[in-house]
Amino acid sequence: MSSRRRSDGVTAYILLSPYLFIFLTFTLFAIGYTVYLSFTRYNLLRPPQWWGLEGWRRVLHNDLFIHKALPNTFKYVAIVVPVQTVLSLILAFAMDQKLRFRRLFRTIYYLPSITSSVVISLIFIWLFSPIGVVNQLLGLSINWLNDVRTAFYTIMLLNIYTTTGTLMLIFLAGLQEIPRELYEAAAIDGANRLQTFWYVTIPLLRPVIYFVVTVGVIGTFQVFDQIFVMTAGGPLDSTTTVAYVIYKWAFRDTSIKMGQAAVASIILTVIILIVTLLQRRVIEGSGSVAS
Amino acid sequence: MAFSPPSTLSPSPGHRLETFWDRARAPLFYAILIAWALIATAPLYFTLVFSLKPVQNAYDPPLFWPSPFTLENYRTVIQSFELFPRWILNSVIVSVTVTVLRVLFCAMGGYAFARLDFPLKNLLFTAMLVSMMIPPQVTLIPNFLVIGPGIIRDWEIAGVKIPTGFGLLDNLGGVILPGIVGAFGVFMMTQFYKSIPRELEEAAMIDGLGRLGIFFRIILPISRTQLLTLALLTFQGEWNAFLWPLVVLRTPEHFTLPLGLQWFKGEYYTLYSIVLAGSLFNTLPILVLFFLFQRYFVHGIATTGLKDI
Numbered sequence: 001m002s003s004r005r006r007s008d009g010v011t012a013y014i015l016l017s018p019y020l021f022i023f024l025t026f027t028l029f030a031i032g033y034t035v036y037l038s039f040t041r042y043n044l045l046r047p048p049q050w051w052g053l054e055g056w057r058r059v060l061h062n063d064l065f066i067h068k069a070l071p072n073t074f075k076y077v078a079i080v081v082p083v084q085t086v087l088s089l090i091l092a093f094a095m096d097q098k099l100r101f102r103r104l105f106r107t108i109y110y111l112p113s114i115t116s117s118v119v120i121s122l123i124f125i126w127l128f129s130p131i132g133v134v135n136q137l138l139g140l141s142i143n144w145l146n147d148v149r150t151a152f153y154t155i156m157l158l159n160i161y162t163t164t165g166t167l168m169l170i171f172l173a174g175l176q177e178i179p180r181e182l183y184e185a186a187a188i189d190g191a192n193r194l195q196t197f198w199y200v201t202i203p204l205l206r207p208v209i210y211f212v213v214t215v216g217v218i219g220t221f222q223v224f225d226q227i228f229v230m231t232a233g234g235p236l237d238s239t240t241t242v243a244y245v246i247y248k249w250a251f252r253d254t255s256i257k258m259g260q261a262a263v264a265s266i267i268l269t270v271i272i273l274i275v276t277l278l279q280r281r282v283i284e285g286s287g288s289v290a291s
Numbered sequence: 292m293a294f295s296p297p298s299t300l301s302p303s304p305g306h307r308l309e310t311f312w313d314r315a316r317a318p319l320f321y322a323i324l325i326a327w328a329l330i331a332t333a334p335l336y337f338t339l340v341f342s343l344k345p346v347q348n349a350y351d352p353p354l355f356w357p358s359p360f361t362l363e364n365y366r367t368v369i370q371s372f373e374l375f376p377r378w379i380l381n382s383v384i385v386s387v388t389v390t391v392l393r394v395l396f397c398a399m400g401g402y403a404f405a406r407l408d409f410p411l412k413n414l415l416f417t418a419m420l421v422s423m424m425i426p427p428q429v430t431l432i433p434n435f436l437v438i439g440p441g442i443i444r445d446w447e448i449a450g451v452k453i454p455t456g457f458g459l460l461d462n463l464g465g466v467i468l469p470g471i472v473g474a475f476g477v478f479m480m481t482q483f484y485k486s487i488p489r490e491l492e493e494a495a496m497i498d499g500l501g502r503l504g505i506f507f508r509i510i511l512p513i514s515r516t517q518l519l520t521l522a523l524l525t526f527q528g529e530w531n532a533f534l535w536p537l538v539v540l541r542t543p544e545h546f547t548l549p550l551g552l553q554w555f556k557g558e559y560y561t562l563y564s565i566v567l568a569g570s571l572f573n574t575l576p577i578l579v580l581f582f583l584f585q586r587y588f589v590h591g592i593a594t595t596g597l598k599d600i
Contacts, residue, residue, distance in 0.1 A: 005408060011502040012409035018396040019472045020415075025437060026469040027422050030430035033442065037432060047443070091327055094320040101324075107585065108328045111335060114577045114588075116531030118549035119570040122556055123338050126563055131350055133337045165331060169592045193312060222426045225533045229553050246428045250435075251538060258432055265429040272426055 037262035044256050055259040065264060068237040069245040073268075076156060076223060076241060077275075081216040084160045084167055088212065089205075091164065092171030093197075106172075109165035117162070121229035124158045145231055148238045155226050155239055163219065167212050174208030175201070210283045214276055221272050242268045335574075342568040349564045364568040374543055375569065378551035382573075385463055385536075385547055386529040389470040394522045396472035398514060401480025402506050406492070416481075423474045427534060435538050438465040461541040470529060476521050483517045484510070520591040523584055527577055548573045 013020075038055055040048035059065055091109065095102055112120065127133050128144035135141055144154045178201065186196045202209075224243040227233060233240035233248065240248075242264060250261035341349060342364050343357035368375050403409070404416055436442050441456025459465030491513070495505050511518070536547045543554055552573060556566050581588055 008407045008502065009409040012403040012407040012412075014503070015399040015403040015407075015506065016415075018392075019400040019477055022469060022472050023419070023422065023474070026434050027425070027430060027474075028418070030433035030437070031425065033433040033436075034429050044440070087327075090323065094323045097316065097320045099317060099320060099324070105324050105328055106589070107582075108331050110581070110588070110592075111578075112331050114527060114581050115335070115574050116533070116549050116577075118531070118533055118553055119573050120334075122552060122566060122570050123334050125556075126341070126567060127334055127337065133354060136354060161330070161334070164327075166592055169589055218424065218426070222428065224428075228533075228537075229556075243426075243428055246431070247534075250432050262432055265426070265431065269426055269429045273424060276424065 034262045034265060037259050038266055040259045042256075042258040044258065048259070051259060055263050059260050059263040059267070062260075064237060064240065065242075065245055068240045069242045069264075072152065072239065073221060073223075073241045073243075076152070076159075077217060077220045080156050080159050080220045081213060083156075084164050084216060085209070085212055087160065088164045088167035089171050089209075091168045092175055093201075095168065095172050096175040106169070109168055111165070112162045113166045115162070117225035118229055120158060120162055121226045124154065124226075125230055128154050146235050148236050151231055151235055152239045155223075155230060158226055158230075159220065159223065163216070167216070170212055170215075171205070171208060174205050178204050206283060210280060213279055213283065217275055217279065218272055221268065221275070242271075338567050338571065342564055342571060344564065346562055346564050364564045365572075367565050368569045368572065372555075374546075374551060375572075377544060378546050378548045379572070381463060381546060382530060382548040385466050385532075386526050388467050389529045390522050390526045392467075392471040393473060393476055393525050394518050397476030397480050397521060398511060398518060399506070400472065400477040401482075402484050402510055404477065404481040405484035406489075407502070419474045419477060423478065431534070431538065434469055434535075438468065438539060460539060461545055462539070463545065465539040466532075466536050466547065469535070473525075476525065479521060480514070480517065483514060487513065516587070519584065520587045523580060523587050524591045526580065530573075530577060 037048060039050065039052060041051040041055065042048040095105060115123075125145065129135075130141060130143045134144070142150060144150045182200055182204070183196060186200050191199065222243050223241050224247065227239050227241055227244045228247070231239040233244050246261045246264045246268070249257040249264065337354070340355065340357045343360055343362070344351075345359060345361045345363060348359060404412070433442070436456060438457050439460030441454060441458075443453075443455045446453045446455055457465065457468065459468065491509060492505050495509050500508065531549060532547070533549050533553075536550050540546055540550060543551065546554060552566070552569055555569060559565060
C-alpha cells in the first residue's frame with residue numbers, strides 16, 4: 001500500500017509539473033521579486049540598486065498617484081460595481097420570469113462580453129466622438145472623451161455595458177437554483193412579491209451576490225485596456241488609474257521607474273485583498289441581521 | 292379574467308395589488324428585456340452600418356442603414372494592409388497554442404489535486420486559490436524580465452554566461468509561455484474531477500491500468516464537456532488579450548490582432564471606417580464560436596464567473 005502511495009505521489013508531481021513550473025516562475029517568484037524591486041531603484045539600464053523605503057516614500061508623495069490614480073480608481077469601482085450588479089440582477093430577474101424569447105435575449109446580452117476590450121474601446125471612441133452617433137442621436141456636440149467632466153464616465157459606461165451581460169448569466173444561474181417550493185411556501189404565508197423577493201430571493205442569492213461583487217471589484221480595480229486605448233489617462237489625468245500608472249512608470253515613461261511601479265502594484269494588490277475581505281464581511285454580516 | 296379558475300391559494304392581503312401586478316408583470320419585464328437588448332446591440336449595429344458605408348460618405352446620413360452600401364472597407368483591410376492577415380495569423384497561433392496546452396495541463400493538474408495524495412498537496416492547493424486573487428499588475432514586471440532581458444543581465448560564472456531570462460521579447464513564444472496553464476483552469480478541473488464517481492477508475496485499476504494510463508485513456512475522454520468549456524473560455528480570453536501582448540511585443544509584424552488594431556487606430560485615425568471594419572474582423576471568430584457552442588459558454592460563465600480564465 002505504501003509503495004502504491006509513493007507511486008501516486010510521483011504521478012501527481014508528473015501531472016502537476018507544467019502547472020508548478022508556471023506557478024513557481026510566473027507567480028511565486030514574480031511576487032517575491034516585485035517585493036524586492038519595490039525597495040530598489042531600477043531603470044533597466046543598470047542593475048537594480050537598493051533604495052530602502054525611498055521608492056515607497058516617493059510613490060506615497062507622488063501627486064499623480066495620490067491625487068489622481070488612487071481616487072480615480074476608487075471612484076471607478078464605487079460607481080461601476082453597484083450599477084452593474086443591480087442592473088444585472090434586474091435583468092436576471094426579468095429573464096427568470098419564464099417569458100418567451102429568453103434564449104434570444106440571453107444571446108443578445110452576451111454579445112458585448114465576447115467582444116474584446118480593444119474592439120469595444122475603438123467602437124466607443126467613434127460612438128462618443130464629437131461627430132459620433134451619440135451626439136447625433138442626442139443632438140449634442142460634446143467631446144465626450146476629451147472633456148474632463150465626461151471622459152471618465154464614458155469609460156465607466158463602456159465597462160458597465162460590457163460586463164452586465166456576463167454578470168446577468170451568473171445571477172440567472174443562481175436564481176434558477178432556488179427551489180420553487182420556497183416561493184410557494186412564502187405565498188402560503190401571505191408574502192407579496194416584493195416581500196418574497198426581499199426575504200426569500202435576496203438572502204438565498206447572497207453567495208452569488210458576493211461572487212458577482214467580488215468579480216466586479218477585482219476587475220474594476222484593474223481597469224487598464226479601455227483607458228490605454230481610449231484616453232491614455234487623459235485629459236489632464238482625469239482617467240488615470242492605478243493600473244495605468246503602473247504600466248506608465250514601468251514601460252511607457254522616458255525615464256523608467258520599475259521600482260516605483262512595483263510599489264504601486266503591491267499597493268493595488270493589498271487594496272484589492274482588503275476590499276474583497278471587507279465586502280465579504282458586509283454581505284455576510286447583513287445576513288445575520290435579516291435572519 | 293373573471294372566469295379564470297380560482298387560485299389554489301387563499302387570497303393574500305394584497306390581493307388586488309397582486310392581480311394588478313400579475314397583469315403588469317409580463318409587459319414590464321418585456322420592456323426591461325427589450326430595452327437592454329437595444330442597448331446591448333446598438334453599438335455593434337451602428338459600427339456595422341458605418342463600416343459598410345464608403346469612407347467619403349462615412350459621416351453623411353442616414354445613420355441607421357448603410358446607404359450607399361459598400362464592402363470596400365473590408366476589402367481595403369484585407370488587401371491593402373499586408374500586416375492585417377499577419378495579425379490574424381499571429382492571433383491564431385497564440386490562441387490555439389495556449390488553448391491546447393492549457394486544457395491539457397489544467398486537466399492534468401486538476402486530476403492530481405482531485406484524486407491523488409502527495410506531499411504539500413494542501414499547501415499547493417491553497418496557494419493556487421490565493422493566486423487567483425492576485426492582479427496581473429503585481430507579476431507584470433518580473434514576468435517581463437523573465438520572458439525578455441532576464442532578471443540578472445550579463446551574469447557570468449567563471450566566464451560562462453548564465454541566462455536568467457527566456458529571451459522571448461517581441462516573440463509570440465513570450466506571449467504564449469506564461470499562459471500555457473492557469474490557476475482558474477486547474478481549479479475548475481479539480482472541482483469537476485471531484486464530482487465524478489471513483490468506480491470507473493477502480494475498474495480500470497483492476498484491469499491493470501496505471502494512474503497515467505487511467506488519466507489519458509479514461510479520465511480525459513469522459514471530461515470532454517468540461518474541457519471544451521475551458522477551451523472556449525481560454526480561446527476567447529487569449530484572442531482578446533491586450534496587456535501581456537502589449538508588454539511583450541514591439542514590432543507591428545509580430546502584433547496580435549487587438550494590439551494591431553490599437554496601433555492601426557493611431558496610424559489611420561482619419562479612416563475610421565477601416566479601423567472599425569478591422570475591429571469587426573476581430574469579433575467574427577468568437578461570434579461564430581459563441582453561436583456554435585453557446586451552451587458551453589453559458590455553463591462556463593455561470594460556474595466560473597469569468598469570461599477569460
